[in-house]
């Protein structure tokens with residue numbers, strides 16, 4: 001496998017290869033930051049280290065899967081070329097697929113090439129039930145309410161463009177409400193989970209998202225509500241933010257690791 005992105009999630013994923021949690025080889029890694037590439041290489045014994053490459057197209061050689069843990073622009077760069085090179089992809093920055101043209105291009109290419117696009121549950125819980133409910137055809141509403149400390153939302157394009165200063169907040173405040181399609185692009189580093197939920201359920205135009213900034217909240221909280229003919233589903237996760245990136249919940253990295261681990265597992269639990 002190859003890894004695109006050697007930041008918070010990429011480093012955890014690489015460690016899981018290094019310590020054998022994922023029973024497969026990580027052969028090539030890429031990050032635009034050479035120091036980050038090197039720090040991932042340093043996680044491995046010298047004889048077993050992945051090769052750092054400085055052109056992401058070198059990630060495809062001799063591998064069957066490329067893991068993206070970099071950002072939405074990276075998905076636009078790497079998803080289609082990976083699939084065309086005969087590699088499956090696992091996308092953490094799934095919010096990039098909110099752009100319908102890219103989404104269609106990725107799906108069409110995967111179908112044409114016979115490859116797979118994996119989107120892990122990441123920082124949320126309940127995709128198994130939402131997927132099953134969607135299959136009944138009468139899943140009616142799906143909503144996600146995400147609450148983060150202002151430090152976990154800082155710098156989002158929507159806040160910058162609308163001159164919203166979170167440092168002045170003294171209580172929980174809704175800063176965004178709208179469809180997942182808009183949320184993923186307005187908060188590209190904060191709400192990739194909305195696209196995973198949309199793909200599992202009723203699609204990004206119909207999935208509604210509310211983002212709350214709460215100075216009293218230290219966790220990244222994701223609350224899902226879904227209703228339909230099968231009844232209703234509610235899940236809440238209160239994630240501990242990663243020490244190296246408060247926007248990213250630690251669970252997101254572990255979710256990707258579990259997805260990669262079970263690709264080779266004999267027993268696979270869950271929908």
Ligand SMILES: NC(=O)C1=CN([C@@H]2O[C@H](COP(=O)(O)OP(=O)(O)OC[C@H]3O[C@@H](n4cnc5c(N)ncnc54)[C@H](O)[C@@H]3O)[C@@H](O)[C@H]2O)C=CC1
Pocket residue numbers: 004005006007008009010030031032033036069070071072073074091092093094120121122123124188189190191192193196244245247248249252
């Ligand atoms: N699906 C999910 O549940 C979640 C998804 N995410 C997303 O996963 C991605 C990775 O998250 P983190 O590891 O926390 O981010 P990070 O900021 O800690 O690391 C990202 C790394 O990718 C590199 N990078 C970014 N864009 C690049 C590009 N276009 N080309 C080459 N290198 C690039 C950066 O240099 C950095 O080393 C982010 O897009 C984040 O929003 C984060 C949390 C949950």
Ligand SMILES: O=C([O-])CC(=O)C(=O)O
Pocket residue numbers: 122123188189190191192193194220239247248249250252
């Ligand atoms: O890690 C989280 O809590 C969610 C997140 O940042 C994302 O989906 O982009």
